[in-house]
Amino acid sequence: MIRILLAEDQSLVLGALAALLSLEDDLEVVGTAADGEAAWQLARTLRPDVLVTDIEMPRLTGLELAAQVRTELTEVQVIIVTTFARAGYLRRALDAGARGYLLKDAPSHELADAVRQVHAGRRVINASLAEEVWDAQSPLTEREIQVLRCAEGAQSTAAIAQQLGLSEGTVRNYLSEAIGKLDAENRQDAARRAREKGWL
Incomplete structure (x- = not known):
């Protein structure tokens, strides 16, 4: 079983993601969190295989959460699931250590497959954004x-x-x-x- 922790501040979305992933025979949702700090504490306690997180959350953003996980919980893989179809966000997510970046309007089977792919050591990125990301370097220091x-x-x-x-x-x-x-x-x-x- 692939053990998953979900972090999402919109309760309806969180519940829907948990329900959809729990339908998969090889996936188990071991915890849910409504903000980034709660997700960080749960990640340290539960040590999931994969953390699926939104970007914009109270107390700790998904990007900050991904960076902390990369530094301190190196065995946990992070997937960002967001409404932000922007290459700049994708670039920052990759820099923070995320292994996956999907949009919330993607079909549910894509998320389940992304969890499996990332758990297997591969990277999964929304196809339309992947082409743009290399041209999305920030000019700002x-x-x-x-x-x-x-x-x-x-x-x-x-x-x-x-x-x-x-x-x-x-x-x-x-x-x-x-x-x-x-x-x-x-x-x-x-x-x-x-x-x-x-x-x-």
Whole structure:
């Protein structure tokens, strides 16, 4: 039996995934979690073969969860199941150590097959996104991403500088660079464009 842990913050989706996977003779859902932190605690306790997780979740995102699993629970394989059909998200998921990336509108048999494939050591990626991912490298540096995340919350330049331990002039430079790279009108527009691409 392949032991599966599910992490999904929408209870209806979580219940549906659990029910569908439990119909398979060789798959067993050993636990479910409604947020990333709960999933992390369960993963450490249950040591499932495969963790199936959403990207956007409270307390710990699916990407953060995948990165922690890769670092500390190397035997657990991670599959991201999401509504985000964006190559930027896929690139970040792969960088975080995910072995699979599927969209929620995929047929249920595809998820069951993906669990088997990933458990066998292979990688499973949504076909339409796989072609795009290599062209989806973010032009932003890590610092520019950090600054844009703060700007997304409408923080002032002074507040961003204090939070990141930078000077206000340095923050303005990072924002200016990011705005230019994204051909954006202002910092909020740059943050929105980067978020849409899956780079934040």
